[in-house]
Amino acid sequence: MTGLIPGNMLEELFVQTLNGIYYGSILFMIASGMTVILGILGILNLAHGELYAIGAYTTTSVLGYVVGISPPLSTPFGTAAFVFLVISGCFVASLLLLPIGAIIERVLMKPIYDRHELYQLLATFGLLFVLTDAIRFIWGERPVSVSGVYSPLSFSAIPVGEFQYPFYNVLVIVTAFALFGLLLYFFSYTKYGRIIRATAINREMATAIGINQNRVFTAIFALGAFLAGFGGAIFVPPTAANLDMGTTPLILSFVIIVIGGLGSIRGAFAAAMIVGLLSRWATWLYPQFEIAAPFAIMIAILLFKPEGLFGTWSELS
Amino acid sequence: MTTNITTLVSSLDRRHFLGTGALFILLPVLPDILPGVTLGSITRGVLFGITALGLALLIRHTMLVSFGNMAYFGLGAYAAAFGATYLQVRSAILLFVLAIAAGTLAAIVVGYIISSHQDIYFALLTLGFAGLVHALAIGSELTNYSDGLSVRTELARPTFFGAELPVEVYELGIYYLAAVCLVVLLFFAWQIITSPFGRALQAIGQNRQRATFIGINVRRYVWAVFVISGLYAGVAGGLFALLELHIRPGNTLSVFRSGELLVMVIVGGFRTLLGPIAGGFLITYLLDTVRFYTDYYYTVTGIVLLTVVYLLPDGIVGTLIRRSQTADGKTSRRWLSDGPAVVVDSAKQALGWVKFW
Numbered sequence: 001m002t003g004l005i006p007g008n009m010l011e012e013l014f015v016q017t018l019n020g021i022y023y024g025s026i027l028f029m030i031a032s033g034m035t036v037i038l039g040i041l042g043i044l045n046l047a048h049g050e051l052y053a054i055g056a057y058t059t060t061s062v063l064g065y066v067v068g069i070s071p072p073l074s075t076p077f078g079t080a081a082f083v084f085l086v087i088s089g090c091f092v093a094s095l096l097l098l099p100i101g102a103i104i105e106r107v108l109m110k111p112i113y114d115r116h117e118l119y120q121l122l123a124t125f126g127l128l129f130v131l132t133d134a135i136r137f138i139w140g141e142r143p144v145s146v147s148g149v150y151s152p153l154s155f156s157a158i159p160v161g162e163f164q165y166p167f168y169n170v171l172v173i174v175t176a177f178a179l180f181g182l183l184l185y186f187f188s189y190t191k192y193g194r195i196i197r198a199t200a201i202n203r204e205m206a207t208a209i210g211i212n213q214n215r216v217f218t219a220i221f222a223l224g225a226f227l228a229g230f231g232g233a234i235f236v237p238p239t240a241a242n243l244d245m246g247t248t249p250l251i252l253s254f255v256i257i258v259i260g261g262l263g264s265i266r267g268a269f270a271a272a273m274i275v276g277l278l279s280r281w282a283t284w285l286y287p288q289f290e291i292a293a294p295f296a297i298m299i300a301i302l303l304f305k306p307e308g309l310f311g312t313w314s315e316l317s
Numbered sequence: 318m319t320t321n322i323t324t325l326v327s328s329l330d331r332r333h334f335l336g337t338g339a340l341f342i343l344l345p346v347l348p349d350i351l352p353g354v355t356l357g358s359i360t361r362g363v364l365f366g367i368t369a370l371g372l373a374l375l376i377r378h379t380m381l382v383s384f385g386n387m388a389y390f391g392l393g394a395y396a397a398a399f400g401a402t403y404l405q406v407r408s409a410i411l412l413f414v415l416a417i418a419a420g421t422l423a424a425i426v427v428g429y430i431i432s433s434h435q436d437i438y439f440a441l442l443t444l445g446f447a448g449l450v451h452a453l454a455i456g457s458e459l460t461n462y463s464d465g466l467s468v469r470t471e472l473a474r475p476t477f478f479g480a481e482l483p484v485e486v487y488e489l490g491i492y493y494l495a496a497v498c499l500v501v502l503l504f505f506a507w508q509i510i511t512s513p514f515g516r517a518l519q520a521i522g523q524n525r526q527r528a529t530f531i532g533i534n535v536r537r538y539v540w541a542v543f544v545i546s547g548l549y550a551g552v553a554g555g556l557f558a559l560l561e562l563h564i565r566p567g568n569t570l571s572v573f574r575s576g577e578l579l580v581m582v583i584v585g586g587f588r589t590l591l592g593p594i595a596g597g598f599l600i601t602y603l604l605d606t607v608r609f610y611t612d613y614y615y616t617v618t619g620i621v622l623l624t625v626v627y628l629l630p631d632g633i634v635g636t637l638i639r640r641s642q643t644a645d646g647k648t649s650r651r652w653l654s655d656g657p658a659v660v661v662d663s664a665k666q667a668l669g670w671v672k673f674w
Contacts (some may be wrong), residue, residue, distance in 0.1 A: 123626045129619030290450035299445045
């Protein structure tokens with residue numbers, strides 16, 4: 001680390017902050033899926049981390065084709081087009097999660113909505129086990145990466161003082177901010193968004209005015225699964241997909257939705273950024289605190305402001 | 318006196334003896350009758366059974382779910398490891414006591430903070446503390462990061478009464494200690510649920526507000542039962558450290574182990590006393606042993622779980638009891654539901670027999 005010289009320190013801080021926002025962006029995608037499912041269906045989905053992993057693995061299978069149609073990387077335009085194609089590939093790959101989410105909701109969740117929430121937790125925990133093995137069965141035991149994507153991605157960088165910052169990361173951050181805006185717009189201003197919010201606030205009343213609750217629930221679970229999968233998809237190109245990859249995002253998602261407020265998308269965004277930034281700053285300055293920091297904030301929030309930064313809404317509150 | 322004995326003898330039920338006998342005899346001979354299962358994995362089954370029983374005490378009455386009981390298990394285990402590594406404590410019993418104290422103390426502190434919270438907030442707070450403890454253990458030099466600590470002092474196993482036993486005898490000793498703890502704690506659990514304290518907890522679980530109105534100090538009761546569940550976890554954690562002789566955050570503190578604990582409780586049936594113990598054995602067996610037969614051992618556990626959720630909502634033991642109730646109109650297998658009660662009954666009856674003859 002060259003953190004001793006003040007000039008470098010500032011640049012390092014800038015880069016670590018960018019890293020934090022990048023990490024927070026990925027966390028936001030996963031946590032937003034979880035918070036949407038929790039806020040509207042009232043289910044804490046323990047298999048969420050595996051949906052994220054499925055998104056990542058599918059992407060490793062799909063990206064090879066995307067790289068093939070990319071223009072030559074020698075020009076700046078070529079590089080930009082390449083990175084854009086990778087992100088589009090991630091999007092397409094995670095579309096697979098829509099039917100998976102819908103099937104899970106229809107087959108596993110629908111029969112147990114009336115039962116104690118303990119059973120819903122348990123069903124998703126069982127699903128976690130089964131999905132882990134399904135991934136092992138399809139993609140095998142060893143980590144999977146797309147080497148044809150990895151090296152071009154790491155070469156396309158923007159200079160920040162002495163450092164080079166990957167262009168890919170910047171585009172991921174932009175994507176996450178766009179997604180955040182899109183979700184807010186969808187839930188606040190569109191007809192379907194309002195229908196979903198109405199169902200979340202009062203199920204009986206929504207049914208009475210002619211909303212098909214079953215369809216809303218299926219759609220929301222599919223959307224939540226897609227968001228988790230997209231997070232995994234966008235995380236994987238510069239790294240590799242492995243069997244344990246779902247664990248940390250699952251637990252950090254809990255932490256994020258508690259800090260932000262159960263069911264709140266704004267809260268999930270703010271909390272994801274807080275957790276992302278803190279964990280990257282901690283990795284840089286005081287690594288021992290990296291894993292502990294999110295839990296410490298979560299406990300503090302639960303004790304002093306249990307409804308979270310942005311409050312809970314819907315039938316949860 | 319004679320009438321007393323006669324009534325005792327006349328109420329004698331052969332089934333009670335069978336049940337009680339099975340409970341007492343089965344525990345010590347398990348390693349001999351189950352081929353392919355190591356003594357270690359059976360002991361682990363007993364230990365997770367104890368922890369699951371403690372968690373079930375919390376859930377069955379208050380309906381509050383803890384996601385973090387492994388924290389007290391792990392703290393107990395780490396306390397024993399600390400004693401051996403840093404304080405040079407060699408006595409196994411002393412390390413065991415250290416572990417119980419650590420698990421209980423941690424539960425007292427955490428329980429005090431969280432006992433006024435409800436539902437999902439209670440569950441998430443327990444998860445938060447468990448995550449924090451796990452993160453601290455991974456991140457600190459004192460606990461040797463994710464490599465964990467040894468429970469040996471200068472490469473020697475802990476001693477029983479100053480003697481260092483050969484490894485087979487040592488393992489057997491730990492096993493019997495665990496079995497005795499299980500029986501004692503089962504009896505204790507039965508005492509709790511039949512006491513006024515247990516009734517008050519039940520009232521809290523049914524309707525918290527009503528319980529407050531009739532004068533129950535809800536917070537203090539929740540705190541108390543949380544501490545008891547921490548004590549159970551501490552007992553099991555200490556014995557786990559003595560058994561494994563090396564503990565890592567991954568197998569003692571991880572939040573996923575807490576999830577498995579919850580699974581044990583529900584799979585067995587959280588409204589029964591023997592259920593969590595059976596669940597502890599079954600899940601430990603599945604996770605430990607099935608991996609030698611198939612690569613997809615997680616699926617086996619997952620399917621057991623889904624089966625319980627969709628087909629046996631009362632858990633395995635709970636369903637057995639209900640079946641026997643509906644068949645005869647009364648509970649013929651009473652030992653399943655209130656095991657220790659029958660143990661005591663039968664012991665009294667046995668004593669009656671001895672005096673009678």
